[in-house]
Amino acid sequence: MLRLVDMNDLTLKVLEQIRDELRANGRRIDETNGRLDQTNQRLDQTNQRLDRLERRQSETEVRLATELVSVVGAVNALRETLLEDRELRHQVTDHEHRLARLEARAG
Numbered sequence: 001m002l003r004l005v006d007m008n009d010l011t012l013k014v015l016e017q018i019r020d021e022l023r024a025n026g027r028r029i030d031e032t033n034g035r036l037d038q039t040n041q042r043l044d045q046t047n048q049r050l051d052r053l054e055r056r057q058s059e060t061e062v063r064l065a066t067e068l069v070s071v072v073g074a075v076n077a078l079r080e081t082l083l084e085d086r087e088l089r090h091q092v093t094d095h096e097h098r099l100a101r102l103e104a105r106a107g
Helices: 004-106
Strands: none
Touching: none
């Protein structure tokens, strides 16, 4: 049978092992927390970059929309000019034919 002194030694050894294991676990937890802090910092930096990218994209979309409106305006102005030109060409052709007939009669 175990003597009381042996039991106390065994209990002390078990308690020391438990203490050592708790310290080791505490160090691992501290290391894990450190890595989590680093990961959180990197995520914060990534989120900041994404926010800047989103702002730049929105600004670019606004500039693009503005330029598109300008292009549409220019195309419409060109269309109107071409339609006026076609109408004037028709009138000039008509006048040339009438002048040719008048010259033929007078000639």
